[in-house]
Amino acid sequence: MPTNTKEAADIAFIKGILDIPEEHHTLEFKRLSGPNVNKRILETIIAFANADGGLLILGVSDPEKCKEGEQRVFGIEENQDAYDALAREIPKIIPPLADIWPPHLLAWGDGKRVAIIYVPKCTEEFRSWGGRVYVREQKSIRLLSPQEII
Numbered sequence: 143m144p145t146n147t148k149e150a151a152d153i154a155f156i157k158g159i160l161d162i163p164e165e166h167h168t169l170e171f172k173r174l175s176g177p178n179v180n181k182r183i184l185e186t187i188i189a190f191a192n193a194d195g196g197l198l199i200l201g202v203s204d205p206e207k208c209k210e211g212e213q214r215v216f217g218i219e220e221n222q223d224a225y226d227a228l229a230r231e232i233p234k235i236i237p238p239l240a241d242i243w244p245p246h247l248l249a250w251g252d253g254k255r256v257a258i259i260y261v262p263k264c265t266e267e268f269r270s271w272g273g274r275v276y277v278r279e280q281k282s283i284r285l286l287s288p289q290e291i292i
Contacts, residue, residue, distance in 0.1 A: 179224050
């Protein structure tokens with residue numbers, strides 16, 4: 143049961159997110175679990191920036207992998223170390239992406255929070271991380287070759 147108006151609004155917003163049936167070109171869900179989770183998150187951020195921008199929702203599993211509604215919410219607390227490490231990696235994006243960190247945090251209840259990162263479309267030059275440039279294509283991410291970058 144929500145304890146205040148903000149928490150009730152957060153829960154309503156997250157329930158709306160849970161009604162989205164699948165990821166698409168400008169929307170991705172990421173749990174903070176699994177191998178190389180931060181690498182995958184950073185690749186997504188770069189790919190969104192180099193395509194049309196997008197919304198990255200951390201702490202919620204992909205609806206196509208887990209169809210259990212509210213059970214898709216794991217929260218950023220699932221792996222606080224990965225979340226903290228992500229905060230250290232975001233500034234390594236070249237050129238920097240302004241105002242994407244810290245993300246907007248929504249309270250779910252049971253001590254869980256969901257992070258919402260809005261990544262703007264970058265029009266002046268490609269963004270990179272770790273010397274690599276990615277773009278978003280439908281539901282996937284593609285590494286650009288040096289020839290494509292030029």
